[in-house]
Amino acid sequence: xxxxxxxxxxxxxxxxxxxxxxxxxxxxxxxxxxxxxxxxxxxxxxxxxxxxxxxxxxxxxxxxxxxxxxxxxxxxxxxxxxxxxxxxxxxxxxxxxxxxxxxxxxxxxxxxxxxxxxxxxxxxxxxx
Amino acid sequence: xxxxxxxxxxxxxxxxxxxxxxxxxxxxxxxxxxxxxxxxxxxxxxxxxxxxxxxxxxxxxxxxxxxxxxxxxxxxxxxxxxxxxxxxxxxxxxxxxxxxxxxxxxxxxxxxxxxxxxxxxxxxxxxxxxxxxxxxxxxxxxxxxxxxxxxxxxxxxxxxxxxxxxxxxxxxxxxxxxxxxxxxxxxxxxxxxxxxxxxxxxxxxxxxxxxxxxxxxxxxxxxxxxxxxxxxxxxxxxxxxxxxxxxxxxxxxxxxxxxxxxxxxxxxxxxxxxxxxxxxxxxxxxxxxxxxxxxxxxxxxxxxxxxxxxxxxxxxxxxxxxxxxxxxxxxxxxxxxxxxxxxxxxxxxxxxxxxxxxxxxxxxxxxxxxxxxxxxxxxxxxxxxxxxxxxxxxxxxxxxxxxxxxxxxxxxxxxxxxxxxxxxxxxxxxxxxxxxxxxxxxxxxxxxxxxxxxxxxxxxxxxxxxxxxxxxxxxxxxxxxxxxxxxxxxxxxxxxxxxxxxxxxxxxxxxxxxxxxxxxxxxxxxxxxxxxxxxxxxxxxxxxxxxxxxxxxxxxxxxxxxxxxxxxxxxxxxxxxxxxxxxxxxxxxxxxxxxxxxxxxxxxxxxxxxxxxxxxxxxxxxxxxxxxxxxxxxxxxxxxxxxxxxxxxxxxxxxxxxxxxxxxxxxxxxxxxxxxxxxxxxxxxxxxxxxxxxxxxxxxxxxxxxxxxxxxxxxxxxxxxxxxxxxxxxxxxxxxxxxxxxxxxxxxxxxxxxxxxxxxxxxxxxxxxxxxxxxxxxxxxxxxxxxxxxxxxxxxxxxxxxxxxxxxxx
Numbered sequence: 016x017x018x019x020x021x022x023x024x025x026x027x028x029x030x031x032x033x034x035x036x037x038x039x040x041x042x043x044x045x046x047x048x049x050x051x052x053x054x055x056x057x058x059x060x061x062x063x064x065x066x067x068x069x070x071x072x073x074x075x076x077x078x079x080x081x082x083x084x085x086x087x088x089x090x091x092x093x094x095x096x097x098x099x100x101x102x103x104x105x106x107x108x109x110x111x112x113x114x115x116x117x118x119x120x121x122x123x124x125x126x127x128x129x130x131x132x133x134x135x136x137x138x139x140x141x142x143x
Numbered sequence: 144x145x146x147x148x149x150x151x152x153x154x155x156x157x158x159x160x161x162x163x164x165x166x167x168x169x170x171x172x173x174x175x176x177x178x179x180x181x182x183x184x185x186x187x188x189x190x191x192x193x194x195x196x197x198x199x200x201x202x203x204x205x206x207x208x209x210x211x212x213x214x215x216x217x218x219x220x221x222x223x224x225x226x227x228x229x230x231x232x233x234x235x236x237x238x239x240x241x242x243x244x245x246x247x248x249x250x251x252x253x254x255x256x257x258x259x260x261x262x263x264x265x266x267x268x269x270x271x272x273x274x275x276x277x278x279x280x281x282x283x284x285x286x287x288x289x290x291x292x293x294x295x296x297x298x299x300x301x302x303x304x305x306x307x308x309x310x311x312x313x314x315x316x317x318x319x320x321x322x323x324x325x326x327x328x329x330x331x332x333x334x335x336x337x338x339x340x341x342x343x344x345x346x347x348x349x350x351x352x353x354x355x356x357x358x359x360x361x362x363x364x365x366x367x368x369x370x371x372x373x374x375x376x377x378x379x380x381x382x383x384x385x386x387x388x389x390x391x392x393x394x395x396x397x398x399x400x401x402x403x404x405x406x407x408x409x410x411x412x413x414x415x416x417x418x419x420x421x422x423x424x425x426x427x428x429x430x431x432x433x434x435x436x437x438x439x440x441x442x443x444x445x446x447x448x449x450x451x452x453x454x455x456x457x458x459x460x461x462x463x464x465x466x467x468x469x470x471x472x473x474x475x476x477x478x479x480x481x482x483x484x485x486x487x488x489x490x491x492x493x494x495x496x497x498x499x500x501x502x503x504x505x506x507x508x509x510x511x512x513x514x515x516x517x518x519x520x521x522x523x524x525x526x527x528x529x530x531x532x533x534x535x536x537x538x539x540x541x542x543x544x545x546x547x548x549x550x551x552x553x554x555x556x557x558x559x560x561x562x563x564x565x566x567x568x569x570x571x572x573x574x575x576x577x578x579x580x581x582x583x584x585x586x587x588x589x590x591x592x593x594x595x596x597x598x599x600x601x602x603x604x605x606x607x608x609x610x611x612x613x614x615x616x617x618x619x620x621x622x623x624x625x626x627x628x629x630x631x632x633x634x635x636x637x638x639x640x641x642x643x644x645x646x647x648x649x650x651x652x653x654x655x656x657x658x659x660x661x662x663x664x665x666x667x668x669x670x671x672x673x674x675x676x677x678x679x680x681x682x683x684x685x686x687x688x689x690x691x692x693x694x695x696x697x698x699x700x701x702x703x704x705x706x707x708x709x710x711x712x713x714x715x716x717x718x719x720x721x722x723x724x725x726x727x728x729x730x731x732x733x734x735x736x737x738x739x740x741x742x743x744x745x746x747x748x749x750x751x752x753x754x755x756x757x758x759x760x761x762x763x764x765x766x767x768x769x770x771x772x773x774x775x776x777x778x779x780x781x782x783x784x785x786x787x788x789x790x791x792x793x794x795x796x797x798x799x800x801x802x803x804x805x806x807x808x809x810x811x812x813x814x815x816x817x818x819x820x821x822x823x824x825x826x827x828x829x830x831x832x833x834x835x836x837x838x839x840x841x842x843x844x845x846x847x848x849x850x851x852x853x854x855x856x857x858x859x860x861x862x863x864x865x866x867x868x869x870x871x872x873x874x875x876x877x878x879x880x881x882x883x884x885x886x887x888x889x890x891x892x893x894x895x896x897x898x899x900x901x902x903x904x905x906x907x908x909x910x911x912x913x914x915x916x917x918x919x920x921x922x923x924x925x926x927x928x929x930x931x932x933x934x935x936x937x938x939x940x941x942x943x944x945x946x947x948x949x950x951x952x953x
Contacts (some may be wrong), residue, residue, distance in 0.1 A: 030179070034176070034313070035179035052444075071185070075185040083188040083914030087863070090864070100178075107175070108172060108178075118154040122147065131190075
């Protein structure tokens, strides 16, 4: 849960100033640092990065009355549905985030197979 | 170890995925970049409250503050304190709404589309380079930049566009750049010149010279004279027959001894659409309800989004003009100010000719002309094709112009070398922008004629009205001084007698001022009657629209802006009115099967109106062209080896009405001898069958709007970005010229007076951003033939209920 939050917040903040692909390094580094198992890291990366797209996309969807997303969803083609387009975009970004997070935790496991056992509350919560 | 390999492999996979999503794959946009809600296309969506109602923008290079007010159609009303700032602001604001369109169109004209979309458009690029559009633009630019006034206008406009380009960030980049994954390059005055040449191509880039040469070779001069006459039987010329002449004609060159071009196998592809045309008309104060002249204009062009035109009001010391501009070129092209209104339609004069060349040898370094070998100029054209190595093409230039169609570069057709040089007024350097600069500031007839004197291409019927109670029209441009029929066929490129011999003096261009009938008008028909002393062409648009406009204007009194609006929307088909009674007479309804008899009755009841719900036009517009094809195709149909063309609609009408036994009616490809009645019956059955297949049995589904299906497409033809199947009437050859893909691209009606009152609409919107409500907000007003009142301000602080935002640029 903690890793998911970290990736989500890290991805949002980084993308405000940096190109979109920064989500990969963000998920990778955070998961290298705090990731536990591969499956959970992937999920955290997928949902953290995915949500970092889904929420703002949904906001633009509502705010702009989806004039443009409808057109793009016709072009791509996704039946002209802007919400489907938002979901597809989020899954795409999530996939990248998940893979990057998985790579992060796998690399950490490669030279330190056991996760760190610090006494902080965060870590113990994350370990549960 | 395995753990390391696993991790590194996954890392590499993640990196590869990132790269794939950040890069254009074929025609697929870079999905990650494009779909990102932080910098991707989502950020181009515009909510209504995103548009600042008040803001101050700091722009480098402005000399004094510029006030801009936006009305509820998002039309900018610009108040500047000098010319520099005015055109700077015009460039900036136009780019703000239309940058992608401006740059895309100049890339097309410059033959640089393959830089954006790759080698799929390389042939298009080669064509435009070889037609010499850039060459022409460079010639015009030299003339314009040498003029201190227009040089300043062009440079300021360009600086304004660049100020906008420099303000862009990855997030604010216009939508299409994100989709096609490229960046705008700096603007330059040459690009504005290119746009004007692109219009010249669109409006004067057609020619039938080679087709006519083929017909001449096959049938001889007598048939050409009969079927392709220099003046039609039915015509209602722009300058009325009998209007007094105010000039003494200069002598025209002698007709040289006969020359017949060698048979040629190709004509240039990518010809502009023949359906492009326009209407304009103005009535005198004596005919109007207000006692002041009124003027209307609707140029017909391909229906595209973003809109072809952009509305603006430009105010500075000495000028307060409202109208439409071509995005990418400074000044107002069609519009009005407090004293005058003006508009344009295209002149179908022959200003494009082909010269057959004789090269000394295969190296094509020299060509024969005037009894000696002259050097060929070779110009290298480099194409920076996206994702491919550069390509280089060589274009040969003679004193006539570029050799556009050079078969020798395609070895597989080397056995039929075609060597024609193109002579075209669009290659001439001329200061067209000065014409519009002066029209924007014109106060009277004198100013208007001064403005027209420098105009060259594309030739236009400039219509004019002033508060001083003058109305006038000048079919105007630079017309070559030709012998009769010069350029009707391919010309001999070796004999100087076939060269163009200077120009018709501009003051001798056809014109009429304050004619007795109390109105002036044009609809692309012949500029003047047969008594006009110069030859400017033999093939103009059919008379239908022009005649209909004139017959209605003649009967009108107490004209209001609404009467002119209704005339712009007139949907009576003159051609149907002329020939349908004869066609119905040719068919024997009793011999028809029951379902076809119902079709026949439906047509008999039709009032020739091209209304959206009418069924008559759906039938007639299939029946008539099919009959025409059955009459002419066996003799004048085109084959790849021998392109030809049919005789004009006017000539066909004469044949239908008066020559039932003409030799052309029989289909030579069949052993039997066909009669006109048989052809008429067969083509009616074909029309009825077509509609039955498409829509089922005769019923409301056969309505004209369904059959015509007017579409407005995005400039890059992106699915989802146009407006399809628009429910509206009109058609080709109808005053309301809304056909499948072409139509009135701007409708304007101006009532002059103490204060001008004007009305207008175009099929689109002010914004070029497909994520904006203002991208297509005027389409429905346009569709039903309504106009918006245009907000004409006299001061930047004027109160008006339709003003929504006030910006300051400084």
